[in-house]
Amino acid sequence: PAEITTEKGFVVVDETYATSDPQVYAIGDAVRPGLLTDAIGAGRIAARTIDGLLRGADQTYDKLPAIRYERVKLQYFDPRIGEFADTTSCAANCASCGACRDCGLCEEICPQKAIS
Secondary structure, three states, X not given: OOOOOEEOOEEOOOOXXXXXXXXXXXXXXXXXXXXXXXXXXXXXXXXXXXXXXXXOOOXXXXXXXXXXXXXXXHHHOOOOOOOOOOHHHHHHOOOOOOOOOOOOHHHHHOOOOOOO
């Protein structure tokens, strides 16, 4: 709709994914290109906000603090595993979204808590 603000082809939203129309929320590729996990996390934030509005509760959501280096579980990353010719072949073996290793690491590190 024309009354919803866009910029460079994407819907403009605030930190709760509300648009310029207070009754419309937008997530995913409508807001910016990104990963599926980003869209799932954004959906959870928007849903929490909408639930708060319907209940008459506070609309804010908890922002997760950055994980301190001391808490990073380095045992998941053994630099001695594998012999890589270059950084491209090393990156291809990286535990990242879309390359499941059934280790559960994604559940721990997903900033949006979109994986369960």
